[in-house]
Amino acid sequence: MLYAAMCLLKLFLAEGVASYERYRLLKLYAEDQEMVNEIENLLSLPTFSELDVWNGPRPGRMNGTVSVPPTLYPALKKQLVARDIPFTVAVHSLKDLLDAAVLQSGSARRRTLPQGFISFDRYLTYQQIEDYLLTLSKRCSICYLTHIGRSFEGRNIYMIRIGRESKLAQDGIWIDAGIHAREWASISTALYIIHQFYELHESEEWVQTMLSSYDFYIVPLVNPDGYEFTRTTDRMWRKSRSHTGWDDGQSCIGVDLNRNFDYYFGGRGSSNNPCSNFYTGPSAFSEPETRVLASQIEKVRQRLRVYLALHTYGQLWIIPYGHTYRRPADYLDMVRLANATCVAQSSVFNKSYIPVSSYEFYLAAGTAKDWAKGAMGIKYSYTLELRDLGDYHFLMPPSEIEDTGMEMWSSLSALVEYMRDLKDG
Numbered sequence: 001m002l003y004a005a006m007c008l009l010k011l012f013l014a015e016g017v018a019s020y021e022r023y024r025l026l027k028l029y030a031e032d033q034e035m036v037n038e039i040e041n042l043l044s045l046p047t048f049s050e051l052d053v054w055n056g057p058r059p060g061r062m063n064g065t066v067s068v069p070p071t072l073y074p075a076l077k078k079q080l081v082a083r084d085i086p087f088t089v090a091v092h093s094l095k096d097l098l099d100a101a102v103l104q105s106g107s108a109r110r111r112t113l114p115q116g117f118i119s120f121d122r123y124l125t126y127q128q129i130e131d132y133l134l135t136l137s138k139r140c141s142i143c144y145l146t147h148i149g150r151s152f153e154g155r156n157i158y159m160i161r162i163g164r165e166s167k168l169a170q171d172g173i174w175i176d177a178g179i180h181a182r183e184w185a186s187i188s189t190a191l192y193i194i195h196q197f198y199e200l201h202e203s204e205e206w207v208q209t210m211l212s213s214y215d216f217y218i219v220p221l222v223n224p225d226g227y228e229f230t231r232t233t234d235r236m237w238r239k240s241r242s243h244t245g246w247d248d249g250q251s252c253i254g255v256d257l258n259r260n261f262d263y264y265f266g267g268r269g270s271s272n273n274p275c276s277n278f279y280t281g282p283s284a285f286s287e288p289e290t291r292v293l294a295s296q297i298e299k300v301r302q303r304l305r306v307y308l309a310l311h312t313y314g315q316l317w318i319i320p321y322g323h324t325y326r327r328p329a330d331y332l333d334m335v336r337l338a339n340a341t342c343v344a345q346s347s348v349f350n351k352s353y354i355p356v357s358s359y360e361f362y363l364a365a366g367t368a369k370d371w372a373k374g375a376m377g378i379k380y381s382y383t384l385e386l387r388d389l390g391d392y393h394f395l396m397p398p399s400e401i402e403d404t405g406m407e408m409w410s411s412l413s414a415l416v417e418y419m420r421d422l423k424d425g
């Protein structure tokens, strides 16, 4: 069976936790766009379709990062040398990095969190997130919680609308997070935004001004199954946990939900190998999580002015489209808005956030932001890559949760101001 190879690659400890012992973390360097394309071509070879590409390189900003199982390292090294692609082995055993991350989060996890409360000194469990949202919906006069559907394993997916009116009366800004399981900081950031609205809407006039123009539709955890799997079993899991890619029970689990949307589905930057981390799924919207998200967006699409999908990492506002090198006609409008938000986001702690076109980062077809713009007609649609630039990768320590949230909060208020100015002409 072609895809059965993956089973040989993952090393699991006795208690069933993925260990990643002797998985190398390679940094790939690109001086220009030509080298970026060369790296992309190499990594898209069928031989390497099961490599875990964490990030593509951005010349002058960030190196590419790839997690390489011991079995694939000799072949990859040979190709890198043959193609003159500079690289270093940044980490010799990914297990060491994962062990360090567990140590960093240890002290906060020892302090218990009362049910229904939130804390930004730790990453929450699915249950803690659900308890918080349910509690908040009872306490918060501007929060309207909707159970919008269930994941493959039956977990609830929630949307919270933050708005002054109980009825839908205003334009909306959509934010979702956690479509990729291991990108924990996207989830904590969405929760931070929700909590800021709750804490500040009575006391701060500028927050009231935000709410006088827009409703905020926030889905803080799109992929709860994947998220729980990263907490219990495999910290590096990216996809959903469905069995749609199974082939006579021999194949791999999960779909890359951010390749499963019905807009140029199956195009470049997605994979039809169920064992790939970029597996697009058997058909567009084959997954309950993407169907839930899409049907909710469709219901309010006429009101939505902005779509933001929170991800990590790279500190980027990624502009559609990802399936083509062609820019949309209103590309510069999207750059202008992103410039304004990036200035605000960068200035909080002097961390650089910048806009970038999707295809310059890496090609990706069937993404949520492309569908939001191309199929739903939401003009300002972006993928946001939050912290960092590749020091912690997906393992951002809990000590940075609050700062990352503050950056996004500042960015969001700049976005609202920009949109209000546009409206006022």
Ligand SMILES: [Zn+2]
Pocket: 180, 183, 311, 312
């Ligand atoms: Zn992501």
